[in-house]
Amino acid sequence: MNVDLRILRYDPERDKAPHWETYAVAADPMDRVLDLLIKVKAENDGSLSFRRSCGHGICGSDAMLINSRNRLACRIRVDQLGKKISVAPLPGLPVVKDLIVEMSGFFGKYRSVKPYLINDQPEPERERLQTQKDRARYDDTTKCILCAACTSACPSFWARPEYVGPAAIVQAHRFIFDSRDEGAAERLEILADENGVWRCRTIFNCVDACPRGINITRAILEVSSAIVGRRG
């Protein structure tokens, strides 16, 4: 089948503003959008730039705005989208070139929530013990691949780029609810902020966008509940 692939192109060295280009691409219904992008790069325009690595939805490189929703280009098939496909860079993040956005701010926010185990007790000889129930408590949020699909789909983030964003809260959640961690208080302190959890308006765009199927909003609300519980 033939697909009209519309791509929002931008070359900072040549263009003043992003503009749409349309490519007619011969595609198999089982092709993924990433395959089409690779094809356009090989056959139509070698300068088309986008990030990709693993090719099967696990590294988080190729989150982009596809038919008006954030998804991973390597996880969405042509037959799920139809004959008209539009691809643009992730919304709300500064565009560097074509489909590549500036990610350092995103990772900076990730770092700001202390995303690492905090436990100053002397380490035991063997592994620390953890019950299966305690392990299950934070299982959902360990799945995050830091693709930024959620944060960049959040209207609250578009309005205020200072918002720490769902991805960072997910990462904080992963530790706050880990029975081995002792840094919950510090992280809750960081997130109890105008630009922390209070900026979430339960919009759920994040959940819809997450390629890992994480119930992000639940994680955020569990963190706000923990803050309320601690202060109240």
Add this chain to the structure above:
Amino acid sequence: MDYPFDAIVVGAGGAGLWAALELAREGVNTAVLTKLYPTRSHTGTAQGGVCAALGNLEEDHWEWHMFDTVKGGDYLVDQDAAEVLAREAIETVIELEHMGLPFNRTPDGKIDQRRFGGHTSNYGEAPVRRACFAADRTGHMILQTLYQQCIKHGVKFFDEFGVVDLLFEGGEPDAGGRAAGVVAQRLADGQLHTFRAKAVLLATGGFGRMFRITSNAHSLTGDGVALCYRHGIPLQDMEFFQFHPTGIVGIGILLSEAARGEGGTLLNDLGERFMERYAPKLMELAPRDMVSRAMYQEIRAGRGIGGKDYLYLDVRHLGRKVIEEKLPDITDFARIYQGVEPLTEPIPVQPTAHYAMGGIPTNVSAEVTRDEKSTVVPGLFAAGECACVSVHGANRLGTNSLVDLLVFGRRAGRQMARYAGGVERPRPIPDAVEAVRAELEAIRTRPSSGESAAAIRTDLQDVMMDKVGVYRDGKMLTAALARVRELEARHDRISITDCGSVFNTELIEARELGYLLDIAHATVSGALARTESRGAHSREDYPERDDKKWLKHTLAYRGTDGPTLRYKDVSITRFEPKPRTY
């Protein structure tokens, strides 16, 4: 720009991150350079698990693990290294738990373990539960946990900096020179920077992208391996490349061994469980090289599905509960990438290029060695899939790669810290970037009528897949060699359309293609010379293993007219080579 550091780590997969962490703990001024954001590294795709003889569920000993590793590698394994691997697997896994890795737990709260192909108790008696795991995303959790620890310890990351050259002081390595740093291109603006350091670690991962059908990431182009090769360091055992039996047809995405571990079966066009004929005892759970060969034989005999080049992986009989709870990723991949419903349909699979056993030769301290006497290149280190210690010999066992990253990543970091404490920092090298700049400019400025990188890459992947795949013979390999030479010539005339400097991914891909061509050349030459069948290297014209002639490692040196081959002894300490039956 010139950045002085004490240590540089190239690559932020499992191996690079652990090394960086050790260095940071030792207070060594370290920079990590990675062409991807660290969390995008391919370590994150590993699913199955990481083996360590913890004995949490049943009796287990590191000696057993070592034996399985040696036997699995068809005795080409260096046994001193395998001993280190099996012993230190235990402490590194425990350390990972201390760092916060969310392992699955046994009912009494310990790290849970499961069975995996080739791992046995009591020297081959019965399968043993040795693979520690975090659901079906063990690699993801290892990558995340190590990155988290690096953040905690303030490691400096240069994200999206692609290393394009290595620097040496006092001559090239073969003239006794020592590592002095690297040249890296910042992808965001295309500028070249030099990073000077006393110790340089290469942890750039594999190079499965020289094959058409591969489980490897687009970014796995063997950069570190090729750069060493270009600087006169030989590549070891390149002819051994593992094909994983169950890749998704056409695209190679991996369906983990766990599918067969849980009882999935392989079927041919006649609906036969054909593994009966090839490995009557272990059936589908025979080592990967054996299963892949069996599949190829079926396909050749015309028993592929519909006469085509794939077979079926069938999990239907396992029932919805097992499929959805224990194999969620596989189910998900089959649904998304094949449109197949594993609950009701068999999944079409075909062997997929998966893992490089060979690579940059190193000793057990992760120091790069440059000849058959294992002479160390001062200051240069390698670890992870790009290195060849060699703990995997001719065929790697499932889960042993992650162990390799942990054990030798950690050793690399420690040894680098020690080394960096005792030497002076190299002096700035004048014009360090000029050679690479010239090479890149040549591609960038060539009139756009030249060869296209995409076309050459496709051709290379086809040759390698069709002629240097699971089965090889003299004729195929000779033809492949000629073809690779021809492609190299075409690569010299490559041209691109993008003349910009910001994220010029076309330029980067053209360069990466050059790495792949170098590596392919070494691979084909090694394979052509090795007239025996061992592990993943199966010569149809030489079907037997020949310990008298070939129990030795290949070292391929780059020459003006193709690689020169030399050979190095295998270290044998505990286990004498025996026929490999399961």
Add this chain to the structure above:
Amino acid sequence: MALYSRSGRPRPQSGGFELAAWYYMRLSGVALFVLALTHFSVMHFLFDPAQEKSGFISARWDDIAIRSFDWLFLIVVLSHAFLGIRTVTMDYLQGGRRTLALMALSIVGIVVFVLGTLVVMTANIQPV
């Protein structure tokens, strides 16, 4: 832009107030669910404006309990709405314009509160 990545966000300062505001929005929301819907129903279903003259309100406000109810309602509505609008403002405006808008909103809020209170406290509407 730093060449290599470092930690991103300055430490937050205003944790306490935002928490209180968040919590108050929920509590006042519950209260309003009762107050506002009752108010609306009473005014529209028990009585119909078409049938009423100003006498109706004065009769209603003869009862001190009803006056108190209405005053409480006024406080809760105004505070909830003020905090809500403050949120919206802080989402879309920054810097000087944000400060200005928030000041304006506060003034409007206070004025309306005073007026409303005056009405509820002192209104003495006689039927014509």
Add this chain to the structure above:
Amino acid sequence: MLLRYRGSEGMVAWAFHRISGIAIWAFVLLHVFDIYLSGGNPSVYDDLLKFYASPLGRILEVLLGGALLYHALNGIRILLMDFWPRLTAYHKQIWYANWVIFAVAGVPAAIIILKPIFGA
């Protein structure tokens, strides 16, 4: 951005909530003013009541009532999830349930208010 992104129920629910909140706020301001102004002046007050009784007034009132009802119901939806985060898994179902309640309570109410326009 808001218009370019195709959000699902959650985004619509939020947009309506925000719009309805602002609308009610605007009305409350007016409402307090008008009552204040009419406070000392019964005739103004009666004019006001007349306006409320007019067809336009009644339509505006229905819109206001709808906004209030929607905002109230969705406010409860948010509250429920805030205090029982596991309910987030059902946020769409709760939203649809809200519309059922909205219809059941709102339509009769709208009819009562609008009836006089049609001269009943």
